[in-house]
Amino acid sequence: MTPRIRRNDYTVLNPPALGASWTPRLRVSVIVPAYGGQDKLDLTLAGLAVQTYPSDLLDVIVVDNGSVPPLRLPEIRPHRTRLIVCPVPGRANARNAGLAAATGDVIHWMDSDIVPEREEVEAHMRWHHLAPYLSVTSYLRFTTAPLPAASDVARADDLAKFFEPAEPHTWIEELVERSQGLTRTSRPFSIHIGGAASFSAKLLERAGPMDPEMILGQDTEMGYRLAQAGGVFIPDPQARAYHLGPSMRMRDSESINRVSHALVTGRIPTYRWLRTHPRRQWKVPALEVVVDAAAGGYDDVRGSVDAVLAGTLTDLEVLLTGPWDAINPEQRTPLTDPRLDLSLLRAHYAHEGRVRLVAEAPDTVAPFRLRLPAGWAPGEDSLARLLALARNETLGLVSVLLDEDSEDVVVARLERTEAFARADMLVAEGEDVDDAVDEIFGTFWVDGETYGFVRRSDAGPFMSVRDAYKARIEAQAEVERLTKEVERLRGQVDRWRGEAARWRKSAVEFRREIGGLRREISALRREQGLKGLARGLARPFTFKRS
Structure with missing residues (x-):
């Protein structure tokens, strides 16, 4: 029975450990769009050639997006690798060409400047065997180290010796950390990146291909549609790969944000902070x-x-x-x-x-x-x-x-x-x-x-624009009047409180004065009484005969 994940809490799933004994059955199509950069593409394919996932279940489709000179398939590559050409410029068009040629149960994006660790594909696929509506994202590290030979990559057990020190994909790791692994966020699709992400082909069928109108931000927009198709998003820190060089956002984040925000605002209603206009219409409504x-x-x-x-x-x-x-x-x-x-x-x-x-x-x-x-x-x-x-x-x-x-x-x-x-x-x-x-x-x-x-x-009648504007002005004026009245009354209350405090102080002082007077009167009375007694004792006594 297919597990039912509540919202994005994928922690109910229990994938096998990397290297554990389990029986893979799903075929994965890795789509690698490329434009130039033959030396980096060679390293990408060398990394894919030595994956721990069964090679007979791994297809690779390299999409040449109009490179001059044309790209070629190197000697070190997975044995089920094809090279197709997409003459229409644009990464979205290249990926869609790869999607059209893909036959796998799972689609795995991989950019042509990504070098995966040996277990990267296995890390993804162990999740996809548990549910047919998942999207998995790798943890990338960005390196500026000199490029090794493809043969060295194919022989290496650990790519760190070639590419470290490297920088983490900071914004993704911060998003994962503050959302408890994406289980406490309303926008888990934000993690979907084209560099190294995978999703079920059934999910793609519901979501549709990439939007060729998106010159930037297409990965996030695709992630949003995967979410609306019912997808659950999983960041897997054990699915590791190296990005050769900094990302576009690292090089010029301000310009990238300016362009991508202009494009995603109309297509992703859940990014409500971008929809600041109170009356605009958008391509995708909320x-x-x-x-x-x-x-x-x-x-x-x-x-x-x-x-x-x-x-x-x-x-x-x-x-x-x-x-x-x-x-x-x-x-x-x-x-x-x-x-x-x-x-x-x-x-x-x-x-x-x-x-x-x-x-x-x-x-x-x-x-x-x-x-x-x-x-x-x-x-x-x-x-x-x-x-x-x-x-x-x-x-x-x-x-x-x-x-x-x-x-x-x-x-x-x-x-x-x-x-x-x-x-x-x-x-x-x-x-x-x-x-x-x-x-x-x-x-x-x-x-x-x-x-x-x-x-x-x-229902009552709807106001005309003129009447609504007039009512709004009148309401604002009434709010201002009532606000001033509240402030006036607050001032009166403050004065009354001050006056009451003074009266309370005066009453205390009066009580103290009265107490003092009472003590003085008592003292005088005692003093007068003693004087009277003394005078009585001083008078001689006379006895009368009866």
Whole structure:
């Protein structure tokens, strides 16, 4: 039975130790894109030629990306090595050419300036035999040492004597350390690098090939799509290799970040700190909202969609599903057309950039998808609050109970894409996919009224831009007025506290004075009493006869 990893906690897996007795069965295709650098490519292939993983399960595809002079295969190389040519420039294009030629159960990226230790491929493959949805990344060290001969690399038991001292892949090791081995992060895909990473071919089939539009940042973007396909990411410190020379980021990190950030911002919604604009639309939205246009009339569907578009969460897209192709644009009696409501919806949203009309909701790489029943309207902050709940608790499904009084329970569903993609690979025959999602990510129920959902007929009118701006200005003015009033009252309270303290001090002093006066009066009384007694004793006594 395939193990069910919860979120990215791969520690439930128990791979065999390197060199232990186990029976490999999966074939791996190592794809090596290259442009020039024959001397470094020779070392890469020499390292692959002596891997401890069975050679009959190891294919190597070298992709020459237009080198002049053309690259050649050296004498020292794995016996199942092919050289193909990709004349279209770009690393993504070269890798995609390698993917098209690959037949392995596992795909292993390896750059042509990487020299793997003997156990590197074995370290990767021992994980892939445990689950079909893993991505494994090697630990690289960056060396500037003189290049040894390929024959020396092939004979060496330990490459350190050629390449040390070397620098670690610092940012990856720091990410792994602060996230407890990637088990406590919402973005484990960030570790996916093209230098030395592997993933299941089944996972690739779901994620799709590399994006050729990405001139930089393509590894991270590919990692993001592997995550949305259900992938689990594993950093293996025993999968070791040397990078010949510094990385591009080491040479010029500021320029690299400037370019890669411009490209990944629109494609990776989970990098929210890059999406600083409050109203922008992006290639991949943070949320897709699916509304079935055929499940309600024009007014109900429009009420739901307009409420979604009017909310504070703007990083979203609405998928309006329905039989749009069945609409006859030449209908001469529109008022009697049975598909009139669909025609009205198509006309109403034809020029709205955040609404797409589709026959059915396709597979998505958006991190979340909300399935909203037609006729129900979220409040202004409803979607933002739901998304925050799912993110903060790392939930796979949030079910919103909208109505339980009618004959059928009405529910909206916020689904985490990666949770349902992984559950789809794991669900047993007859098992409810929601149960699998609960096991690997967790599910939660909330009350629709608490989160601001109402029936479309109960929703208030939407403000115009002018009215909304006016209301915002008025609200800001009211906030400023109340803030000043609070400060004034705080000043009064401070004065009253000071006055009360003075009164308390005066009362204490008064009590002390009264006590002193009482003591003085008592002393005087005692003194007067003693004087009276003395006078009485001094008077002579006279006796009268009776």
